[in-house]
Amino acid sequence: MLKLTIENISKTFKDKQAVTGFSAELSEGVYALLGPNGAGKTTLMRMLADILNPSSGRILLDGNDISIMGNRYRDILGYLPQEFGLYRNFTAIRFLSYFARLKGLNKQETTTRVDEVLELVNLQKDRKRKLKTYSGGMKRRLGIAQALLNDPKLLIVDEPTAGLDPQERVRFRNLLSEIAGDRIVLLSTHIVSDIEYIAKEVLLMRQGTLIQRSTSEQLLDNVKDKVWKCTVEQNALSQLQKRYKVGNIQRAETGIEVRIVSDQQPLADAVNVTPTLEDVYLYFFNEEVTDDVQTGML
Amino acid sequence: MSRFNPINKTDNDELEERFDYNEYQALEQELTDYLVKFPDEDDINATIDTMRQYVPAQTTKSANGIERLITLCKGSATEVTIVSKIYWITCTMLFIIGYLITHQANANPLLTLIFLAPLPFVIGLLEVFKGREHGLLEIELTCKFTTDQIMLSRLFLIGITNVTLNTVLTLTISPVTGKPILEILLTWLTPFTFFIAIALWLSIKFKGQVFVTTFLSLWLVFIGLTISNNHWIEALLNINIVIHLICLGFGSLLISFQVKQLINKYQTYEGGQRVEINY
Amino acid sequence: MYKQECYKIFTRKSLYLTFLLFIFFMLLPDGSHSIRQTSTYQSLYDEWRGPLTATEIDMANERLMKLEEQVDREMAEADELEGVFPKSIEDQAAHSVYVSVIQAGENINWFEARKENLRDKAFHPTETAYQAEVAQMEFELLQQLNEPIGFYQTTTWSSTVDFINTLGFIFLTVLIILGLAPVFADEHSQKVASLIVSTKFGKTKVAFAKIFASITYIGVLFVSLHVINVLIEISKFGRFVDGTVPLQNLYLFIQSPFSLTIWQYYALALGIQLLASLMIGLLVLFLSIITRHAMLTFFISGTIIGTPVLFRQLGLDQQLIQHMTQFSYAELMRVKGLVDQFIVFRLLGQPILYPYLLIAVFLLIASLNVLLIYWQYRNQQIVN
Numbered sequence: 001m002l003k004l005t006i007e008n009i010s011k012t013f014k015d016k017q018a019v020t021g022f023s024a025e026l027s028e029g030v031y032a033l034l035g036p037n038g039a040g041k042t043t044l045m046r047m048l049a050d051i052l053n054p055s056s057g058r059i060l061l062d063g064n065d066i067s068i069m070g071n072r073y074r075d076i077l078g079y080l081p082q083e084f085g086l087y088r089n090f091t092a093i094r095f096l097s098y099f100a101r102l103k104g105l106n107k108q109e110t111t112t113r114v115d116e117v118l119e120l121v122n123l124q125k126d127r128k129r130k131l132k133t134y135s136g137g138m139k140r141r142l143g144i145a146q147a148l149l150n151d152p153k154l155l156i157v158d159e160p161t162a163g164l165d166p167q168e169r170v171r172f173r174n175l176l177s178e179i180a181g182d183r184i185v186l187l188s189t190h191i192v193s194d195i196e197y198i199a200k201e202v203l204l205m206r207q208g209t210l211i212q213r214s215t216s217e218q219l220l221d222n223v224k225d226k227v228w229k230c231t232v233e234q235n236a237l238s239q240l241q242k243r244y245k246v247g248n249i250q251r252a253e254t255g256i257e258v259r260i261v262s263d264q265q266p267l268a269d270a271v272n273v274t275p276t277l278e279d280v281y282l283y284f285f286n287e288e289v290t291d292d293v294q295t296g297m298l
Numbered sequence: 299m300s301r302f303n304p305i306n307k308t309d310n311d312e313l314e315e316r317f318d319y320n321e322y323q324a325l326e327q328e329l330t331d332y333l334v335k336f337p338d339e340d341d342i343n344a345t346i347d348t349m350r351q352y353v354p355a356q357t358t359k360s361a362n363g364i365e366r367l368i369t370l371c372k373g374s375a376t377e378v379t380i381v382s383k384i385y386w387i388t389c390t391m392l393f394i395i396g397y398l399i400t401h402q403a404n405a406n407p408l409l410t411l412i413f414l415a416p417l418p419f420v421i422g423l424l425e426v427f428k429g430r431e432h433g434l435l436e437i438e439l440t441c442k443f444t445t446d447q448i449m450l451s452r453l454f455l456i457g458i459t460n461v462t463l464n465t466v467l468t469l470t471i472s473p474v475t476g477k478p479i480l481e482i483l484l485t486w487l488t489p490f491t492f493f494i495a496i497a498l499w500l501s502i503k504f505k506g507q508v509f510v511t512t513f514l515s516l517w518l519v520f521i522g523l524t525i526s527n528n529h530w531i532e533a534l535l536n537i538n539i540v541i542h543l544i545c546l547g548f549g550s551l552l553i554s555f556q557v558k559q560l561i562n563k564y565q566t567y568e569g570g571q572r573v574e575i576n577y
Numbered sequence: 578m579y580k581q582e583c584y585k586i587f588t589r590k591s592l593y594l595t596f597l598l599f600i601f602f603m604l605l606p607d608g609s610h611s612i613r614q615t616s617t618y619q620s621l622y623d624e625w626r627g628p629l630t631a632t633e634i635d636m637a638n639e640r641l642m643k644l645e646e647q648v649d650r651e652m653a654e655a656d657e658l659e660g661v662f663p664k665s666i667e668d669q670a671a672h673s674v675y676v677s678v679i680q681a682g683e684n685i686n687w688f689e690a691r692k693e694n695l696r697d698k699a700f701h702p703t704e705t706a707y708q709a710e711v712a713q714m715e716f717e718l719l720q721q722l723n724e725p726i727g728f729y730q731t732t733t734w735s736s737t738v739d740f741i742n743t744l745g746f747i748f749l750t751v752l753i754i755l756g757l758a759p760v761f762a763d764e765h766s767q768k769v770a771s772l773i774v775s776t777k778f779g780k781t782k783v784a785f786a787k788i789f790a791s792i793t794y795i796g797v798l799f800v801s802l803h804v805i806n807v808l809i810e811i812s813k814f815g816r817f818v819d820g821t822v823p824l825q826n827l828y829l830f831i832q833s834p835f836s837l838t839i840w841q842y843y844a845l846a847l848g849i850q851l852l853a854s855l856m857i858g859l860l861v862l863f864l865s866i867i868t869r870h871a872m873l874t875f876f877i878s879g880t881i882i883g884t885p886v887l888f889r890q891l892g893l894d895q896q897l898i899q900h901m902t903q904f905s906y907a908e909l910m911r912v913k914g915l916v917d918q919f920i921v922f923r924l925l926g927q928p929i930l931y932p933y934l935l936i937a938v939f940l941l942i943a944s945l946n947v948l949l950i951y952w953q954y955r956n957q958q959i960v961n
Contacts, residue, residue, distance in 0.1 A: 046959065050774075050775060051774045051775050052960065053958060070780070070781075074775060077775060081772065084771060097581070099773075103778070104776075143772075500591075507872045511755055512591045512755065514875075515751040515752075515755055518879075519599065520602075523602060
């Protein structure tokens with residue numbers, strides 16, 4: 001049983017505290033890191049990927065400090081950063097073979113494994129094309145393939161579905177759930193629907209700290225009976241948006257149908273509806289009413 | 299006033315009363331004679347060709363050219379603030395270095411001038427391609443002033459800056475060398491045009507880092523070779539004026555060719571697609 | 578891994594472009610036309626070739642005098658003063674041979690005088706013990722040379738050997754910097770660094786793969802440049818002859834105290850230049866890691882290598898600057914400065930020959946460099 005322990009890690013850049021005292025313990029399964037832009041998700045993941053040293057705190061894998069494990073840690077690691085480049089004049093095969101060797105696969109393994117991952121991300125027929133001819137989605141998929149090359153026990157993917165079309169996103173989601181069996185998968189995203197289906201637990205992160213950690217069901221419990229739906233006139237909308245966290249706005253025949261996350265019933269004719277993770281996101285991360293959230297939560 | 303008066307009831311009635319079918323037919327017949335058929339294409343073309351000689355010669359062209367020049371100048375003027383300060387500082391430094399070296403006794407001022415002449419332009423090319431290097435091409439292309447216009451005005455700006463600096467330097471050294479100013483001007487202008495043409499070509503082909511380093515290497519090697527070889531120095535400094543002018547013309551031609559290529563390339567996105575990848 | 582690193586370097590078009598342009602520069606004529614390639618000269622040369630005796634030198638002097646008289650006569654007869662005198666090819670060839678022989682004679686005398694001077698110095702009581710020791714050292718080196726100077730035709734050799742410290746030095750340096758500056762830096766500008774560093778060998782082996790690929794690049798570059806040069810030299814000046822005569826017969830090395838034949842020197846110089854190329858390569862790689870920017874690397878390494886050359890060119894000769902020049906990458910790369918004079922440095926009271934010291938210093942720097950590259954690469958942090 002694999003266990004990744006994050007022990008009170010912090011990272012300070014010159015003038016900015018990116019991650020502050022983050023602690024968590026992860027065992028096998030898919031974890032989603034959810035938070036608004038600038039919450040420190042990427043910095044945290046970089047530290048987990050051993051490409052950035054924490055300013056303080058430790059990361060342990062089965063009790064061993066990863067900075068001491070070095071090679072052995074990275075051997076079981078698959079990492080896909082949010083933004084990455086590819087060598088334009090490499091073909092997919094060359095690119096993957098290069099990374100396979102970097103990941104310590106031998107010649108034999110490289111050939112078979114490269115084939116496998118290409119199949120997995122559906123790039124088999126484009127494998128001999130130069131990467132400069134790849135579309136955004138294909139590049140992303142190749143990145144995913146790269147991360148899976150060494151059959152990692154710990155897979156860290158930062159915004160993996162950004163830039164994928166809906167079909168590919170579903171494929172990728174399924175792929176993650178398929179392979180999640182006996183490994184730790186940590187993915188960050190702000191596309192909430194990604195998580196809903198596959199994540200065992202969701203880590204909510206804001207301003208560099210972990211604000212909550214729970215299963216998606218528990219998260220939904222947070223906003224149970226707090227999601228309302230009502231129909232209002234056009235001119236009432238802006239008033240509403242000032243006072244409440246307004247989610248989906250949809251034009252209906254009788255007026256405008258709005259979804260509101262609020263502790264109290266916002267309007268007389270508002271009815272309670274089943275919450276989604278999107279409402280949870282709104283509940284925790286709506287900028288304008290941040291203070292409310294904190295008091296409401298803690 | 300509209301010819302088709304709104305038909306009110308009384309008019310209509312009147313019409314009905316007075317309507318005579320025979321008269322109508324006669325009228326129709328008469329009108330048919332006036333019918334003009336739509337001419338076929340050949341006729342149209344023939345007519346246009348015939349008429350073309352009567353079209354006044356395009357006097358607007360020069361005005362247009364001047365207008366374009368004015369737009370270019372205006373564009374360049376706005377670019378002055380956008381071009382990074384470091385560039386202006388570098389230019390000033392280069393000028394000071396040039397001044398110091400040319401006024402040193404043991405350095406040949408003309409050679410120094412030849413060597414230093416293209417540098418401000420080449421470094422300036424980095425500024426010209428700033429948008430391309432930072433992946434702004436796509437956005438720039440959709441703006442009112444498109445990439446090629448922006449590039450052109452920047453090229454114009456750095457070109458003018460470069461030539462001005464060189465000319466000022468020339469003026470300061472002319473008493474030292476005792477040669478007529480025009481000759482000194484020509485001496486550096488000819489190699490200058492060739493350097494510029496090469497730099498432009500490289501800059502179109504390669505991304506900023508590669509082209510600046512490549513160009514500077516070639517430039518350094520050229521200097522090294524020239525200094526170590528008296529034949530080259532003589533060849534550079536004492537060509538007769540006719541050959542000079544021919545070379546100058548050829549160099550200018552090369553430059554204009556490159557500029558044209560640059561404009562063509564950056565008018566569309568595919569042309570300028572960058573080496574850069576976002577993921 | 579190594580193969581792909583090579584692929585990255587060798588697929589850069591701008592390198593080929595620059596290389597080709599350099600070859601083009603090499604092919605440009607440098608304005609020297611020589612009578613020495615005529616058969617008349619050759620037959621006369623065969624007659625005079627070899628070590629020279631005093632009588633031979635006197636004879637050359639006599640004949641040259643006659644020839645000069647003839648030239649004066651020809652010039653008086655001719656209406657205009659333009660053109661080459663003497664008029665006939667035979668006389669031109671003879672003139673060339675006699676002048677060279679006389680020059681060689683003067684060099685022989687100078688060499689003997691130098692030895693004599695050193696012998697005096699070594700045993701003169703007014704010199705300090707250290708100075709005497711140095712003089713003794715130089716004298717012994719010269720003693721090994723016997724009588725090195727004669728009359729040999731070394732045009733092809735001298736031009737080939739010269740390439741090492743002139744164009745070869747410039748081209749190699751520039752191409753090494755151009756080629757290797759992006760090796761580490763481009764991983765950052767292409768945003769692949771985070772992918773690489775997070776892999777198993779991404780912090781360790783890949784650094785060495787890159788270093789080996791860089792070495793391969795330097796090797797290929799070095800060999801092709803010199804092979805092309807040799808071919809060009811042959812086409813310009815004819816076959817290599819007289820490579821087995823002492824180095825001192827090359828004009829540039831006339832002061833050299835080392836007992837080497839020309840081809841031995843050439844081989845040695847190639848070896849040292851290759852070594853220097855590798856060291857420059859390591860410097861560039863190191864800068865490439867710490868700057869993470871190819872252009873910055875280019876400028877900084879260019880400054881490090883170019884500044885001493887510039888100082889020399891400007892004729893600055895303060896003690897400190899002279900030392901800086903002597904112990905610079907450029908000087909090592911040009912090789913000539915190591916061999917063409919007798920220079921010693923005092924180390925722990927002992928005189929030590931400059932080339933040995935220089936190579937030792939740079940071997941030290943290079944090994945330090947490798948360590949620094951590895952250490953720096955291992956501990957790199959990726960922030961964006």
